[in-house]
Amino acid sequence: MARITGPVTTLVLVAAAGCTSTARHPDETDNPVPAAERGAAGVGDRLFPTLGNGGYDVTHYDLKLEYAPSTNHLKGTAVITARATANLRSFNLDFAGMKVRNTKVDNSGAAFSRAKNELTVTPAKTLRKGDSFRAEVAYDGTPRTIDGDEGWIETDDGSTALGQPVGSMVWFPGNHHPCDKASYDITVSVPKDESGDPYDVVANGELVGRKDEGDRTTSHWRSKEPAASYLANVSVGYFQVTKGKSAGGVPLYIAMDPREAKHTKQLTRLVPRVTDWAARNFGPYPFSTTGAVLDHHPGLGYALETQTKPYFDSAPDEKLLVHELAHQWFGNSVTPKKWKDVWLNEGLATYAEWLWDEQQGNKPARDTFMSYYRGTHPESDGIWDFPPADPPSAEEVLDPPVYGRGAMVIHKLREAVGDEVFFRILRTWTKQHRHGNADTGQFIALCRQMAGKDLSKVFDVWLFGKNKPSRP
Numbered sequence: 001m002a003r004i005t006g007p008v009t010t011l012v013l014v015a016a017a018g019c020t021s022t023a024r025h026p027d028e029t030d031n032p033v034p035a036a037e038r039g040a041a042g043v044g045d046r047l048f049p050t051l052g053n054g055g056y057d058v059t060h061y062d063l064k065l066e067y068a069p070s071t072n073h074l075k076g077t078a079v080i081t082a083r084a085t086a087n088l089r090s091f092n093l094d095f096a097g098m099k100v101r102n103t104k105v106d107n108s109g110a111a112f113s114r115a116k117n118e119l120t121v122t123p124a125k126t127l128r129k130g131d132s133f134r135a136e137v138a139y140d141g142t143p144r145t146i147d148g149d150e151g152w153i154e155t156d157d158g159s160t161a162l163g164q165p166v167g168s169m170v171w172f173p174g175n176h177h178p179c180d181k182a183s184y185d186i187t188v189s190v191p192k193d194e195s196g197d198p199y200d201v202v203a204n205g206e207l208v209g210r211k212d213e214g215d216r217t218t219s220h221w222r223s224k225e226p227a228a229s230y231l232a233n234v235s236v237g238y239f240q241v242t243k244g245k246s247a248g249g250v251p252l253y254i255a256m257d258p259r260e261a262k263h264t265k266q267l268t269r270l271v272p273r274v275t276d277w278a279a280r281n282f283g284p285y286p287f288s289t290t291g292a293v294l295d296h297h298p299g300l301g302y303a304l305e306t307q308t309k310p311y312f313d314s315a316p317d318e319k320l321l322v323h324e325l326a327h328q329w330f331g332n333s334v335t336p337k338k339w340k341d342v343w344l345n346e347g348l349a350t351y352a353e354w355l356w357d358e359q360q361g362n363k364p365a366r367d368t369f370m371s372y373y374r375g376t377h378p379e380s381d382g383i384w385d386f387p388p389a390d391p392p393s394a395e396e397v398l399d400p401p402v403y404g405r406g407a408m409v410i411h412k413l414r415e416a417v418g419d420e421v422f423f424r425i426l427r428t429w430t431k432q433h434r435h436g437n438a439d440t441g442q443f444i445a446l447c448r449q450m451a452g453k454d455l456s457k458v459f460d461v462w463l464f465g466k467n468k469p470s471r472p
Contacts, residue, residue: 001164001346001398002303002320039091041118043177047339047394050118051166052177053092056082059132061229062185063172067236069158069190069199074098075140078172082135088127091135094166095119095173096151098141105135112137119173143171155297157257158199158237160311162304163230165339165397174229178335179437181226188234189218200239202255202293204232204307223307225287226435228335233306235293240264246272248279251289253309257296263315267294270318274325274356281355282326283427286333286434290325305349307332319353326352334433339397341439343388343463346398347406348426354407369411372404373472379404384468389440409462416458417451425450 040054062079080093096117103112105123113120119137127133143152143161150167153160161171169176185208188201198217205223239255242264246252252272256264275290291309300313303320305327316324330352331345354365371377382400388409391397414422425447429438432446440463448455461469 001305002323039086039088041092043179045177045338045340047391047397048166048177051094052180053094053175055086055088055091056084056127056133056175058082058175058180058182060183060185061172061174061232064187064189065171065234066189067159069193069236072142072152072154072159073140074143074152074171076138076172078137078139078174080135080137080174082133082175084127084129084131084133087129088123090120090122091127093119093121093135093137093173094169094176095137095139096169097144098139098170100173101138101140103135103137106133107136110135117169137173139173146170149300149302153297153300155237155295157296158235160235160237160293160295160297161233162306162311163232164304165230165394168229168232171234172229172232176229178228178230178339179337181228181335181435181437183226184223184232185220186222186232186234187218187220188236189213189216190236191216197238199236200241200255202233202235202239202253202309204309205287206251206289207253225307225333227307227332231305231307231332233293233304233309233311235295235311237295239293242268244268244272246276246290248272248276248285250275250279250285253289253291254294255291255309256294259296260294260315263294266315267292267321270321271325274318274322275328277356277359278322278326278329278352281352281423281426282329283430286329286430290328292321292324305331319356322353322356323349329430333435334430335437337437337439339394340389340391342391342397343402343406343409344438344440344443346403347388347410350403350407351410354411365411365414369408370472372408373468377404383408387464387466389463405462409458412458412462413447413455416455417447421451 042050043052043054045051058080060081064077066075094117103110103121108124111122145151145153146167150162151170186203190199192198192215201219203221205221208220208222211218240258242254244252254267271292275285279285287308289308293309293311295313298314303312303324305324310324326349330348336342336344354368357363358365372380383404386392386401388401388406429446444459
């Protein structure tokens, strides 16, 4: 996510309130299910205790959606392919709002019940550990937003879905913790507008097909590489599309609201250039396509690194574009195991901005570091509030220490090991954990291994230290 002030705290506070409620399992009083055969409501994330679910791993989401922009009504069928990691008499899915019409498991009817954001599904027969299964959920209604800034967000000509940290659960049921990544097929059918003109639909990955069905248009998008659910996106509206390839051969797809067309040249020049620049520094581009969605929704107040096509509410400057594209490596391909490790996303993406500035012959990264340390940088407020790797609560998970001080940790690492080892560490990190999950401990272990020396002064002081260091 882009660096923002003010709205972040409110957004996350409301999201956390929905996530941290402890719901009674419906089977505790009705048709008791042995505890060992229930999928846990949560994966044990300290910051979001009930986010995600235990007992299974999702491998694929097939989402078929019908959306009416005029009424903001969504009708969906989610087919979730997963593998049981325990014997399961029932399992949970994260899902907030809308009406569940029915559920199936392996094409047989399944019982379901709801308690707040937990949808509990009880199949006709026990799922055995190691079995693959398909859960199907049919639902409809008006998808909600969380504080107006997260979830399914209406725009003046359609909508967009933005899910960090928990908003994806408002538009499809699933295992909505970053540790359970999956591939996606997203098919969206939208009626034409009053003038008979079709809406455009943009989502993650590659466009498989688009059909004109008379009074409707249906678009099918596919993401072959796994994604955390908070990075899934659907944007509906009117877009001008630019396709092409970067100099390095990466296909690109840029969708732009016509009202932002004056920025076409800038964006179509920068997206491929920044993608190739990042590949030289961080390793091969991890996805089959790059791009961006430039909407016209400036009241939103932030951008998000939605996988393969970062979403911008208005035209981004160079550094913001660098930040969100750097996330394709740091956060999207290599995703945190727990939300407390999100500094690995935001600290590295923020440091990518410093590197870009330096390598374009502008401000050296050391000077940017010092402006944060001295408090003269406009984004340095609050960076000493807590250690970057230890956000105190869900409300603070995307606060300034995770960004600015996280980037300072990365710069101190670079100073300690030298440029040759530093860039080798980054490229090794993105290679070893490509399309996977990793945590702070693994990052520190890799740094120590590749540097061949003790780096405790870097991490103990800058990453885990509670106070501002006395010397830079």
